[in-house]
Amino acid sequence: MLNNLQGARALAAISVVLLHVGASARDHSVNTPLxxxxxxxxxxxxxxxxxxxxxxxxxxxxxxPRSPGRFLVDRAVRIVPLYSVMTLALFGLLIVAQSVVRSPAPEMGHLTASFLFLSKAIYGLDPVLYVGWTLEYEALFYLIFALSIVLSKPCSGGQKLLLILSSALILLVLTGLAPPIVLEFLYGAAIARVRHLIGLRTGWLFMVGGGVLLALTIGHDIAIEARWIFWGLPAAIFLMGCTIVPQISNGLVTRLGDASFSLYLTHVFVISALMKVYSLIPVVIEGDVWAAVVCGVAILVGILVHRYFEQPLTQLVRRGVTWIDSLNRRTAVV
Structure with a gap:
């Protein structure tokens, strides 16, 4: 277990929370200079x-090694259940509380496309749960990865998989079918293959250097076409170091990394609700202080949702998949 990856996940999720807290504060006219x-x-x-x-x-x-089918099932079990529930929750909220949410309910076609991770491809829109736009690129990557497994098998699998995966993603970018940000998946894939060539001292340099490069972009708005360079490369350098240096053992950090998916999907609900509450509080609270409270509550909710909802839900779905697999095997034998 590479616990540093969980730390990196936690950092990534918290970064997104900070982004949306700041954006929501501006939308609600909350002054948050920091x-x-x-x-x-x-x-x-x-x-x-x-x-x-x-x-x-x-x-x-x-x-x-997994078959293409098993790989896709594993990924679907990991992301679809919670994402579907959160999408339905937002859809229901948009229907029953439009006066509060101040946003129209999406059409059923848009909702269906959101469930299928095709909202951008079909409608050119973010999915109903807008943070799901990243999952649509994840789903695209998973499909290409599964195809790469299929095509690499006649060619000694692991040795050719990365070449096929790289060729497919680069082709999508060159033909304009996907933005360059998808190349960031290749950064991570390459790190998995070359990390063993890097020594510990260089690993520390990579981690610190990548972190510094990311920090230097604070306050700068990077267009999506350039993110693979200005954010993707530093993130890759940082992650390379994370996989090489000694692994952390801090339980809180690893638990937050475990909960990063729940945090990513739920924080938009928490932020929106608490920013609306701010206008109702009779006591004047400094904007940045309230924003920090909102961040803390969002993180806590993410951890609780992971522990008491995401994990049981995922286990339930996984047991269902296992039951279907065993039923199919028995049917095949008969």
Whole structure:
């Protein structure tokens, strides 16, 4: 277990929370000089997530090879249940509380496309749960990764998988079918293959150097076309170091990393609700102080949702998949 990856996940999720707290504060006319100074830098958490995802897919596949079907099922079990529930929750909220949410309910076609991770492709819109736009690129990466497993099998699997994966993603970018940000998955995939060539001292240099490069972009708004360079490369350098240096053992950090997916999906609900509450509080609270409270509550809710909802839900779905697999095997034997 590379616990530093969990720390990186925690950092990525918190970065996105900071981004949306600042944005929501501006929408609700809450003065937050400190949070506002970050600008859109929190978006870099998404780039770090993409690099981590590329690394994990190759790292796990190298050690526990899976068939394309099993790979896709495993990924679906991991992300679909909670994402579907959160999407439905927001959809229901948009229907029953439009006067509070101040946003129209989406059409059923848009909702369906959101569930299928095709909202951008079909409608050119973010999904109903807007942070799900990143999951649509994740889903694209998973499909290409599964295809790479299929095509690499006649060619000694692991040796050719990265070449096929790289060729497919680069082709999508060159043809304009995907933005360059998808190349960040390749950064992570490459790290999984070359990290063993890097020594401990260089690993520390990579981790610190990547972190410094990311910090230098604070306050700068990077266009999505350039993020693979200005945020993706530093994130990759940082992650390379994280996989090499001694692994952390801090339980809180690893638990927060475990809860990063729940935090990512739920924080938008918490932030929106608490920023509305701010206008109702009779006592004057400094904007940045309230924003910090909002961040803390969002993190706590993310941890609780992971522990008491995401984990049981995922286990339930996984048991269902296992039951279906066993039923199919018995049917095949008969």
């Amino acid at each position: 949070f506002s100074s970050l600008g859109n830098w929190g978006n870099s958490g998404v780039d770090l997530f993409f690099v981590i995802s590329g690394f994990i897919m190759v790292y796990v596949q190298d050690r526990s």
